[in-house]
Amino acid sequence: MTQEDVKNQIRAAFDHRVAVRVYNEQVIPKEDMEFILDTAWLSPSSVGLEGWRFIVVDKKHIPELSAAIKDLAWGAQPQLDTASHFVLLVAxxxxxxxxESMRQSLVRRGITDAEGLESRIKLYQAFQERDxxxxxxxxxxxxxxxxQTYIAMGNMMTAASMIGIDSCPIEGFxxxxxxxRLAELGWIDLEKEAVATMVSFGYRRKDPKHPRARKPRQEVITWLD
Ligand SMILES: Cc1cc2nc3c(=O)[nH]c(=O)nc-3n(C[C@H](O)[C@H](O)[C@H](O)COP(=O)(O)O)c2cc1C
Incomplete structure (x- = not known):
């Protein structure tokens, strides 16, 4: 495959991706979800912290999610009724x-000696306090x-689109x-974490009625002369 072919493939995935609210009955194969989740797992994070985890809610568990959140998740109504999977992005x-999580991120990247750890932590202190x-x-x-979880969400949506799977980012709740409610279900530990956003996945029931709206390209992209 040439670089042009790759560009065309990526561009086609971006053209095809729209926020899909209503899905058909088809269930996403587990291996395809695992592929999509790899792109969340491998996403970049500031200072390599990976201050996130991704809870996968499959078709079997969506009714439980729906019972817990439907009354307050105004942005997820048809998705909760029809999606194949939800992913909850927990920060x-x-x-x-x-x-400890900051220290662990350094150890993961091979910085284990006391001096190296101390100098990195000082740098992060300046970053978090001063900057x-x-x-x-x-x-x-x-x-x-x-x-930072939104980076993972974007990557998952693009990866999904590249293999013909639709999605909808959801922060309307x-x-x-x-x-x-999710803490009551035992899905998250509120002391340590909270859901930042969610994304539904499935296969669109219909193509969108309206062409996708975007500002003119030149309005949002500025090249300096
Ligand atoms: C961060 C974010 C949060 C969103 N939240 C919701 C939501 O709660 N419910 C929903 O139906 N769509 C939601 N959307 C979808 C947007 O409405 C949609 O992406 C936008 O209108 C552009 O349309 P397109 O994605 O089809 O190109 C969200 C999109 C983003 C990026």
Whole structure:
């Protein structure tokens, strides 16, 4: 395959992807979901923290999810009724420069000696305190990990589209109550984490009625002269 072929394939996947709310009966094969999930797992994260995990809700478990969240997830109504799978993107809370998860991320990347760890942690301290002003603000720390889950979500949606699977990103829900309910189900530990966003997967029931709307390309892409 030439580079042009690859570009065409990627471009076709972007052209085909739309937010699909209503799916047909078809269930996504497990190996295809595993392929999609690989792209979340392998997504980049700031300082390599990987302050996330991905809960896969298959067709068997969607009724349980639906019973717990349907009344507050206004953005997920037809998806909860028809999707083959949901993935809940869970972001770590309180990922401070001096916390265990930060240290573990360094160890994973082969930085294990005391001096190396100390100098990296100092750098992350400056990053979190001086540059991002978030070290002592739990909400800002959570927003930091939460926004990184959207990278994984984007990668999953593109990968899905490349193999003919549709998706819909979903953040239309009451965050606080949804997280409480999922904690009651035992799916998440509210002390440590919370759902940032969700994505549904399946096969579209119909093509969209309207052409996809986008601002003119030149309005959003600026090349400096
Ligand atoms: C971060 C994010 C959150 C979204 N949340 C919802 C949602 O809760 N429910 C929904 O039906 N669509 C949701 N969407 C889909 C958008 O409405 C859709 O992507 C947008 O209108 C552009 O259309 P397209 O994806 O078909 O190109 C969301 C999209 C993004 C990127």
């Amino acid at each position: 770590e809370k309180n990922a401070r420069f001096d916390g 991002m002003q978030m070290a002592d603000n739990p909400r800002a720390l959570w927003d930091w990990t939460a926004k 009451n965050h606080e109550v949804l997280n409480q």
